[in-house]
């Protein structure tokens with residue numbers, strides 16, 4: 012069975028639901044924390060729409076069909092920022108946020124980057140009352156866009172949280188499909204949680220394929236609180252697009268391994 016298809020994505024979500032997990036957006040998680048709601052089991056569904064925005068509508072439809080809510084973070088680049096797709100995902104009841112990379116785009120000029128951030132936050136707020144934003148961890152950029160928050164505070168802009176900064180990772184286990192597998196933190200430059208990853212690895216909370224993830228959920232070895240990040244561009248049922256993505260990612264992982272080794 013091929014991995015990273017929409018069919019297997021749906022199977023993963025349905026297995027989680029069958030095992031009693033609520034599938035929630037990042038804003039719902041933050042509000043639950045704030046209101047001190049003790050949920051037994053939940054998965055925060057986060058999508059970083061880096062490219063191929065149309066694919067994200069497909070995952071959004073699957074989630075909507077099974078009563079799940081997710082957070083979709085859009086970049087300003089045309090491959091991601093597609094108004095029709097954003098509007099359609101809003102209609103399906105999901106959360107929309109800004110996938111920001113202003114420090115990279117403004118070449119590390121923090122004041123310019125903050126103005127740029129505000130402009131584009133306002134832009135995305137034309138479609139949705141954006142409450143959360145999430146860094147785009149461009150692996151080839153020397154700038155970390157989270158550095159913006161060393162000087163400025165997004166909370167003054169009505170933003171209630173940023174996944175890398177406001178998730179309690181001592182309580183929430185993190186999974187990402189970066190590298191087109193579930194243990195790609197080994198080759199990821201920025202999409203990883205320093206400090207906790209070692210702890211999770213020691214507890215054997217590492218899986219490579221989606222099939223393995225599903226089996227872990229079925230066996231009850233998945234933690235009760237999880238954030239799952241996916242990049243919808245990787246998930247497709249279309250055979251030609253699937254092979255193209257597979258080849259591209261295999262090449263990218265080689266380059267990323269070299270970057271990580273050099274750090």
Ligand SMILES: [Zn+2]
Nearest residue numbers: 059061147148
């Ligand atoms: Zn991204």
